[in-house]
Amino acid sequence: MQELVSIIMPSYNAERFIEESINSVLSQTYQNWELLITDDVSKDNTVAIVKQYAINEPRIRLVEKSNGAYWALFIKSTKTSNYNEIVKNDCLILEKSVSGCSSITELCN
Template identity: 55%
Template sequence: MKDFGLVSIITPTWNCARFIEKTIQSVQAQTYQNWEMIIVDDCSTDDTYEVVKPYIDKDNRIKYRCNEKNSGAAITRNNALKIAHGRWIAFLDSDDLWKSDKLEKQLSFMHNHSLCFSYTNYVEIDENSKELGVKVTGPQKINYFGMYAYCWPGCLTVIYDSSVVGLIQIEDIKKNNDYAMWLKVIRKARSCHLLNETLAFYRKRVGSISNHSYMSLIIWHYNLFREAEHRSIITSIFCVFINLCAGVLKKILFVKNYNTL
């Protein structure tokens, strides 16, 4: 297998003791083994550290850090990115999973097509890792304006080339911090490309952002464009409107139901 260089896997965590072991195992099971997994704990109050510790002790590719104080997902991802050594930056939240050939296939795809920013399809699972019969995909190619229109890539599927993009640090916003990151990445990468294969599992949990009201989503999107992107009030409102329209389009074109039986 070709060695494409070190992959830094960014894994923020907070109170995910129930799920993080399977997440780590899905990384260790990768057919592509040149990786480091950077777990940054946002001051969990459960047994997250106790679950992670045996893996840290046995596998020096797994690195664990803890924030000095509870800081939220944006700062936690920033802290992980600051200590990443890999050329390739991948993202995997501490309750999500990868298929075993995810890194190998995606890095090969990026190498073969000279890409520096890509994503894949994913399927939704429940808290017991049962597939929910929903597959999420997206446009084959997303340019700068397309990324402003909507956050198409699932965070758990993204890889970008840090030798092109550089160190990314985002504003401290409560929600949509992954979207804020892609908007910064796309400025350097110019485009994001889809590997049209299902290589990841997104865990849909009770109380997740996807289960909040439309009004909450509107406010969080407005804050993204106004606070993280520093756009004017009018431009931020316009971007939220475009996002709402694109969200409808995504459900029609890119969210597919399938039979799990």
């Protein structure tokens, strides 16, 4: 069985980019992943967009918290998965990015 990879995506007012970012995760060749999106009280439609994706894809979860909650989520994810990747909400990852994920956290710039 493939190891679980936790992908953490912090977001704030990301409605312009977040769909493309989520779609880039959905296109991964590696399938045993979870996408944990933390929203820092967005004022736009970011939360609604993420919720719509989460309805159709159980590997996508939304965490609505403020003040940098993604670090707490990152620490928690290190206890449930061996591999973690942080992807910005305006970043696209290549379809084999998760399969190349190592135990050292990769930051998508």
